Amino acid sequence: MTSQDDRCGSGPADGARACTVREALDRVGGKWSIGILIAASTGPVRFTELERRVEGISRRMLTLTLRNLERDGLLVRHVHATVPPKVEYTATPMARELYESLVALTRWAERHRDAISGARAAYDREHPVAKPTQSV
Amino acid sequence: MTSQDDRCGSGPADGARACTVREALDRVGGKWSIGILIAASTGPVRFTELERRVEGISRRMLTLTLRNLERDGLLVRHVHATVPPKVEYTATPMARELYESLVALTRWAERHRDAISGARAAYDREHPVAKPTQSV
DNA sequence: CTGCATCCATCGGGATACTG
DNA sequence: CAGTATCCCGATGGATGCAG
Numbered sequence: 001m002t003s004q005d006d007r008c009g010s011g012p013a014d015g016a017r018a019c020t021v022r023e024a025l026d027r028v029g030g031k032w033s034i035g036i037l038i039a040a041s042t043g044p045v046r047f048t049e050l051e052r053r054v055e056g057i058s059r060r061m062l063t064l065t066l067r068n069l070e071r072d073g074l075l076v077r078h079v080h081a082t083v084p085p086k087v088e089y090t091a092t093p094m095a096r097e098l099y100e101s102l103v104a105l106t107r108w109a110e111r112h113r114d115a116i117s118g119a120r121a122a123y124d125r126e127h128p129v130a131k132p133t134q135s136v
Numbered sequence: 137m138t139s140q141d142d143r144c145g146s147g148p149a150d151g152a153r154a155c156t157v158r159e160a161l162d163r164v165g166g167k168w169s170i171g172i173l174i175a176a177s178t179g180p181v182r183f184t185e186l187e188r189r190v191e192g193i194s195r196r197m198l199t200l201t202l203r204n205l206e207r208d209g210l211l212v213r214h215v216h217a218t219v220p221p222k223v224e225y226t227a228t229p230m231a232r233e234l235y236e237s238l239v240a241l242t243r244w245a246e247r248h249r250d251a252i253s254g255a256r257a258a259y260d261r262e263h264p265v266a267k268p269t270q271s272v
Numbered sequence: 273c274t275g276c277a278t279c280c281a282t283c284g285g286g287a288t289a290c291t292g
Numbered sequence: 293c294a295g296t297a298t299c300c301c302g303a304t305g306g307a308t309g310c311a312g
Contacts, residue, residue, distance in 0.1 A: 015191060018171040021164075021238050024245035027252075028157075029165060031285070035154040047294050055151060058286060063295060071263075073248075073255025085292085085293050094248050101240040102157050108237040109160035112230050116163075119209025127207075167305075183274055194306055199275055221273050221312085 027072050028098070032057050032065045036089075040075060041096055044088035074098065163208055164234070168193050168201045172225075176211060177232055180224035210234065 028034055032054060039045055039053040051062055066089060069075040074095040080086040091099075164170050168190060175181055175189040187198055202225060205211040210231035216222040227235075 014174045014189075015171070017242070018174050020242050020245050021170050023249065024241040025161070025164065025170070028161065034157050034161075035151070038150045038154050051294095053150075058288095059295075060287085060297090061285060064285085071256055071259040072252050073259075079294095082293095085295085087294065094251060097248075098241075098244055101244040104237040104240045105160040105234075106153070106156045108234055109156050112233075113159065115230060116208050120207055123207040123209075194308095195275075196277095196307080197305060200305085202275095215274095218273095221275090223274060 024098070024101070027069075027074065028102070030065055030068070032061055033069060034102075036062070036065055036069060037074065037091055037095055037099060040089050041091040041099055044078065044090045047087050047089075050089065069095075160234070160237075163205075163210065164238070166201055166204070168197055169205060170238075172198070172201055172205060173210065173227055173231055173235060176225050177227040177235055180214065180226045183223050183225070186225065205231075 028037070035054045035057070036050060039050055045053070047062070047066075050066075051057065051059065054062065057065075066075065066077070070077050070089075074092055076090045076092055078088045078090065080088070164173070171190045171193070172186060175186055181189070183198070183202075186202075187193065187195065190198065193201075202211065202213070206213050206225075210228055212226045212228055214224045214226065216224070
C-alpha cells in the first residue's frame with residue numbers, strides 16, 4: 001500500500017509501455033481485488049454480503065482491499081447512519097470499464113489454458129529437481 | 137513460484153469469472169514479467185541484452201522470471217553451444233497474444249490515470265493517519 | 273556470457289481477538 | 293454490523309558471490 005515507487009521513466013525503450021500496463025495491473029494485483037470488484041459491480045453491496053460472496057476472504061483482507069479500491073476511486077463507500085451500522089460499496093463506472101478491459105485477458109486465459117498447463121507439465125518433466133550428488 | 141493453490145471452484149457466484157481473470161493475471165503478476173515479455177516480443181533477445189533493456193532488474197530476478205515465463209510456454213529458450221555461451225529468448229505467439237490482450241488494460245490506465253491519482257489525493261487528504269495520542 | 277546459490281529485508285496475507 | 297489491532301508465516305525480490 002502507499003507504494004508509488006515505480007519510476008515509469010524507465011527510459012531505455014519499451015519501459016514506458018511496460019509501466020503503463022503495470023499501472024493497471026497494480027490496481028487489481030491483489031489476491032481479492034477482482035473478486036470484490038465483480039461482486040460490487042452489479043450494485044451496492046454490504047460488507048457482510050461481500051464477506052459471503054467473495055468466499056475465502058478474511059475480514060481483515062476484505063477491509064484492506066476495500067480501502068485500497070476506494071482510495072483508487074474504483075469503489076464508493078456509502079455509510080448509512082443507522083443503529084445497526086450499514087455500509088454499502090458500489091463499483092464506479094471507472095471500475096466497470098476496468099472489468100470490461102479485463103475480458104480480453106479472460107478470453108486469453110480460456111484460449112490458452114490447456115497450452116499453458118501443457119507447457120508446465122512438459123517443463124517440469126524435462127526439468128526435474130536433479131541433484132547430481134544424490135540418487136538414492 | 138510453483139504456486140497453484142488457487143481453487144477456481146470458489147463457487148458461490150462470480151467466483152469462476154474472477155478466477156479466470158486471475159489465471160491470466162498470475163502469469164504477469166510478477167514485477168518484471170511484462171517488461172521481459174515486451175523486450176522479447178520483437179525477436180530473440182540475449183540474456184545480457186535483457187539485463188540492459190529491462191533496467192533495474194537484478195540478475196537473479198531476470199533468471200527467475202525467465203524460467204517462469206519459459207515454464208508457462210510464454211518464452212522459448214534457445215541455447216547456442218558456442219564458446220562464449222549465448223542464450224536467446226523469444227516470445228511465443230501465445231505471449232504476443234497476451235500482450236495484445238493487455239492493450240485494453242493499457243488504454244484503461246491511460247484514460248483514467250488522472251482520475252485515479254486524483255482519487256488517491258482526495259482520499260489521502262480526507263483520511264490522514266490520525267493518531268490521537270501522537271502528534272509531532 | 274549465463275545462471276545458480278546464499279543471505280536478508282520487505283510485504284502480502286491468514287488467524288484471531290477486540291471494539292464502536 | 294463493520295471494522296481495527298496483533299501476531300505470524302511464507303513468498304517476493306534485492307545484493308552479492310561463485311561456477312560452468
